[in-house]
Amino acid sequence: MDLPQFPALPLTVADQLGRRVAVPFPPQRIVSLVPSQTELLFDLGLGERVVGVTKFCLHPAGARQSAAVIGGTKNFDFHKIAALKPDLILGNKEENYQAGIEQLAAHYPVWLSDISTLPEALQMIRQVGFIAGAKAPAERIAAEIEASFAALAATEPVISVAYFIWRKPYMVAAGGTFIDDMLHRAGLRNVFGALGRYPEITAEQLAAAAPARILLSSEPYPFAEKHVTEFRAICPEAAVQLVDGELFSWYGSRLRLSASYLAAIT
Numbered sequence: 158m159d160l161p162q163f164p165a166l167p168l169t170v171a172d173q174l175g176r177r178v179a180v181p182f183p184p185q186r187i188v189s190l191v192p193s194q195t196e197l198l199f200d201l202g203l204g205e206r207v208v209g210v211t212k213f214c215l216h217p218a219g220a221r222q223s224a225a226v227i228g229g230t231k232n233f234d235f236h237k238i239a240a241l242k243p244d245l246i247l248g249n250k251e252e253n254y255q256a257g258i259e260q261l262a263a264h265y266p267v268w269l270s271d272i273s274t275l276p277e278a279l280q281m282i283r284q285v286g287f288i289a290g291a292k293a294p295a296e297r298i299a300a301e302i303e304a305s306f307a308a309l310a311a312t313e314p315v316i317s318v319a320y321f322i323w324r325k326p327y328m329v330a331a332g333g334t335f336i337d338d339m340l341h342r343a344g345l346r347n348v349f350g351a352l353g354r355y356p357e358i359t360a361e362q363l364a365a366a367a368p369a370r371i372l373l374s375s376e377p378y379p380f381a382e383k384h385v386t387e388f389r390a391i392c393p394e395a396a397v398q399l400v401d402g403e404l405f406s407w408y409g410s411r412l413r414l415s416a417s418y419l420a421a422i423t
Contacts, residue, residue: 166181166182167179167180167181167182168180168181168182168288170268170284170287170288172268172269172270172271172284173250173269173270173271173272173277173280173281173284174250174269174271176269178266178267178268179266180244180245180266180268180288181244181245181266182288182290183289183290184206184244184245184266184288184289184290185206185244186206186208186241186242186243186244186245187203187206187207187208187209187243187244187245187246187247187289188207188208188209188210188227188238188241188243188245188246188247188265189207189209189210189211189214189246189247190211190227190230190233190246190247190248190249190252190253191211191230191247191248191249191252191253191270192211192213192214192215192216192230192407193406193407193408193409193410193411194247194249194270194281194285194409195207195210195211195214195216195220195409196214196216196217196220196407196409196410196411197282197285197298197409197410198247198285198289199216199217199220200294200298200409200410201285201286201289201291201294201295201298201410202291202294203289203291204217204220204223206289207220207223207224208224208225208241208243209224209225209226209227209237209238209241209243210224210225210226210227211226211227211228211229211230212226212228212229213229213230216411225237225240225241227241230252230253231252231253231254231257232254232257233257233261235260235261238261238265239264243265244265244266245265245266245268245288245289246261246265246266246267246268247267247268247270247285248261248267248268248269248270249269249270249271249272250269250270250271251271251272253269268284268285268288270285270408272335272408273333273334273335273337273338274335274338275302275306275338275339275342275412277408278302278335278408278409278412279299279302279303281408281409282295282298282299282302282409282410283295283296283299286298286299298410298413301413302410302412302413302415302416305412305413305415305416305417306342306415306416308416309342309343309416309419309420310344310420313344314340314341314343314344314345314346315344315346316344316345316346316369316370316423317345317346317348317366317367317368317369317370318340318345318346318347318348318368318369318370318371318372319347319348319349319363319366319368319370319371319372320336320337320340320347320372320374320400320405321371321372321373321374321378321380321388322336322355322374322376322377322378322402323355323377323378324378324380324384326357327357327358327359327360327363328355328356328357328358329349329352329355329356329358330347330349330355330374330405330406331347331349331350331351331352331353331354331355331356332347332349332350332351332352332353332354333353333354334354334355335405335406335408336405336406337350339405339406339415339419340405342416342419343419343420343422343423344423345370345423348366348367348368349366360391363388363391363392364391364392367392367394367395368392368395369394369395369396370395370396370397370398371388371392371395371396371397371398372398372399372400373385373388373397373398373399373400374400374402374405374406375399375400375401375402375403376402376403376406377402380399381399382399385397385399398422400422401418404418404419
């Protein structure tokens with residue numbers, strides 16, 4: 158006998174900005190505007206409910222084939238999103254843009270993350286799992302990440318480092334960023350930690366800061382081996398290294414790989 162189909166019940170939750178969001182529970186048509194949160198949804202076993210993703214949602218590999226691509230993280234295609242009839246949109250304060258989020262929030266439930274530390278990332282994982290009806294797998298993922306970072310040697314950050322995310326102009330990850338928190342947990346002291354967020358810096362500022370190590374991220378600028386010489390010329394005494402930016406900045410389920418990576422490169 159076929160069981161009757163009941164409509165999803167509304168669930169009112171607070172997002173990480175303290176906004177109250179009414180979401181049908183469990184949501185059946187999810188649009189993700191953030192690559193790391195897209196990967197998390199799939200790892201929670203919710204891939205079939207993800208109907209829209211950005212062009213930057215690289216993980217899992219099939220995400221952009223199984224779901225519609227609705228533009229980038231900072232330029233949404235509102236007509237495509239409307240056609241998907243989402244009952245939940247997941248965004249992020251930093252990775253998305255305020256005007257676009259406000260336009261979407263006028264029509265759909267939009268839950269926003271705001272993450273600059275590991276505890277905030279773990280809170281996001283648990284909250285997304287709860288909202289989407291995948292509380293148990295979310296707890297397993299969060300617990301695995303917590304345990305992996307707890308196993309890192311607890312050392313006071315003493316090795317000075319500069320972490321580059323862009324070239325022409327040079328830009329670094331500074332204080333108040335998730336990357337800065339990851340550096341700290343790896344025992345690295347950010348020489349630009351006193352600056353805010355993602356400042357532009359000059360070659361002269363880098364030389365004056367004299368970090369012992371310079372890390373060149375694979376994203377958002379695709380630093381490659383050819384750029385290492387450029388930085389060695391500015392700081393001849395520094396060790397210059399290419400690093401996997403996803404493992405420093407993706408704050409979803411990919412964090413399960415981050416602690417071991419940090420331990421291996423520091």
